[in-house]
Amino acid sequence: MRSKTIKVDYLARVEGEGALQVKIKGDTVTDVQLRIFEPPRFFEGFLRGRRFTEAPDITARICGICPVAYQMSAVHAMEDACGVTVNDPLRALRRLLYCGEWIESHTLHVYMLHAPDFLGYESAIDLAKEHPEIVQRGLQLKKAGNEILRLLGGREVHPINVRVGGFYRTPTRQELATLTERLHWARDAALETVHWVAAFPFPDFTQDYEFVALRHADEYPFNEGRLVSSKGLDIAVSAYDAHFVEQHVAYTNALHSILKERGAYFVGPLARYNLNFDKLSPLAQEAARDAGLGSTCLNPFQSIVVRSVEILYACDEALRIIDAYAEPDQPTVPVEPRAATGFACTEAPRGSLYHRYRIDEQGVILDAQIVPPTSQNQKTIEKDLFNFVPRYLDLPKNELTWRCEQAIRNYDPCISCATHFLTLHLQRG
Amino acid sequence: MAHGEAQPEEPRLVVIGVGNAYRGDDAAGLIAVRRLRNRLGDCVVCREENGEGTALMEAWQEAHTVILIDATRSGTPPGTLHRFDVVAQSLPTTLLCSSTHAFGVAEAIELARALGQLPARFLVYGIEGKTFAVGCELSAEAEKAVDEAIWRVQQELERWAVH
Numbered sequence: 001m002r003s004k005t006i007k008v009d010y011l012a013r014v015e016g017e018g019a020l021q022v023k024i025k026g027d028t029v030t031d032v033q034l035r036i037f038e039p040p041r042f043f044e045g046f047l048r049g050r051r052f053t054e055a056p057d058i059t060a061r062i063c064g065i066c067p068v069a070y071q072m073s074a075v076h077a078m079e080d081a082c083g084v085t086v087n088d089p090l091r092a093l094r095r096l097l098y099c100g101e102w103i104e105s106h107t108l109h110v111y112m113l114h115a116p117d118f119l120g121y122e123s124a125i126d127l128a129k130e131h132p133e134i135v136q137r138g139l140q141l142k143k144a145g146n147e148i149l150r151l152l153g154g155r156e157v158h159p160i161n162v163r164v165g166g167f168y169r170t171p172t173r174q175e176l177a178t179l180t181e182r183l184h185w186a187r188d189a190a191l192e193t194v195h196w197v198a199a200f201p202f203p204d205f206t207q208d209y210e211f212v213a214l215r216h217a218d219e220y221p222f223n224e225g226r227l228v229s230s231k232g233l234d235i236a237v238s239a240y241d242a243h244f245v246e247q248h249v250a251y252t253n254a255l256h257s258i259l260k261e262r263g264a265y266f267v268g269p270l271a272r273y274n275l276n277f278d279k280l281s282p283l284a285q286e287a288a289r290d291a292g293l294g295s296t297c298l299n300p301f302q303s304i305v306v307r308s309v310e311i312l313y314a315c316d317e318a319l320r321i322i323d324a325y326a327e328p329d330q331p332t333v334p335v336e337p338r339a340a341t342g343f344a345c346t347e348a349p350r351g352s353l354y355h356r357y358r359i360d361e362q363g364v365i366l367d368a369q370i371v372p373p374t375s376q377n378q379k380t381i382e383k384d385l386f387n388f389v390p391r392y393l394d395l396p397k398n399e400l401t402w403r404c405e406q407a408i409r410n411y412d413p414c415i416s417c418a419t420h421f422l423t424l425h426l427q428r429g
Numbered sequence: 430m431a432h433g434e435a436q437p438e439e440p441r442l443v444v445i446g447v448g449n450a451y452r453g454d455d456a457a458g459l460i461a462v463r464r465l466r467n468r469l470g471d472c473v474v475c476r477e478e479n480g481e482g483t484a485l486m487e488a489w490q491e492a493h494t495v496i497l498i499d500a501t502r503s504g505t506p507p508g509t510l511h512r513f514d515v516v517a518q519s520l521p522t523t524l525l526c527s528s529t530h531a532f533g534v535a536e537a538i539e540l541a542r543a544l545g546q547l548p549a550r551f552l553v554y555g556i557e558g559k560t561f562a563v564g565c566e567l568s569a570e571a572e573k574a575v576d577e578a579i580w581r582v583q584q585e586l587e588r589w590a591v592h
Contacts, residue, residue: 108481112482112536113531124536124540125540125543139486156484157481
């Protein structure tokens, strides 16, 4: 029986260092391994012994693309441990900061990393040679997100203005108003982006996925909600460990997260969209329908359309928050430590990001657990390849390899985020 | 020059250090720029970046002259100092440590070139690293190369100031 192996030694256009191996025997895929060899980063270990107030700034260093997500999950988990709730307008400012990160991160992926796959370009550089105006639009759109981070976070990368309890400094209404002109432009550009990507050719592909995302009664989820799934999961975030477990897999540095009862699941824009379509703004819903999407989208290749709809929503939501903003009396609420465990899940651009911390009465971190979105999607990515590759076995090897990479990029995997602390067992003879 | 016409602005000089401050020799570019900042006049803008490509393009957007310093992992002996004139030739995409970014230094340079936005003068200095482990200090080899890079960058800037 004829057999072949698809190997990608260095995955391009994903964040971090990873490789892929697909083994094929006849018409059957016998093995798929997404290998993540970015060195484990031991952040959960670093956190032990540090103050509870340090978690947002330490964990922000896990990723240069989505530091806000780490800061948000960290502050919410610490506030949960300390029994504090942060309300508007500080809560709204956190959503605004998240809007900036979604715009930045999603735009980078849509324009620079994923669109070339659908248009037959090797990279965004080749796209720019033929369509410079499109790439310029992407760069300017991303800049609208950068500016939110710069104003509210203090700087564009690794914001320094976020703290447990709120912010170090909150903006004035006038300061926030400086963002609106560019955000109005960005909202139009995001709408054009949805139309642009909706016309891409998409392979007809879906699987029996279990989508998992936050769901909130009143809003499209960023910072809060219950964890729900398309197969009936509906839990408080504090019940996370009872339903999910991380597994060590020998060939990769990143842990695989699974649902204890049902195995692989799917987080990220597609999951959020499918579980929260009714909470999108009317403009985002209309754009999605015009793009040919229903209230659910089951094809992971169309994640680029959904990601673009989320950029549009983030621009729309940012403008709404800025318009409604009332300056707070204080930039932060007091948070006193107590011996407790805190849980939080927020929606990073790539999906749910879970943090759990146990702190003592002095606020010293005793134990930490961080489960990034890419860890959660790894098993689903491998399952996609298992089922996707057999349809394209007649393709030349280089084209089949490219199809595999495109399928991985549906998930915008952040390999840098996915590698983290592994327990080391030493066996001595 | 017509009466009232503004004098042309001084060419904008930008020195950019790229790297991750917490990963051993990956910090070489950042450390070089931090030390250069104290030695260069106000006419040179010093910036520290993590290597994300679109942010880099913004960092050099207004610049006429750019010198970018990053760590390299090319297989040459640790401490080797590489120099590339990227206006004249493309950068090997697998050379720089920041190439682990999906859209890093080399891609940003090529995208700027494709969009006609590459600064008129653009040098990249690469410092070959030895260790990139989390939490490590700069290796002795990289430390020495940082000193040499600082000296070379100052020479380049002086030469351009004269000519």
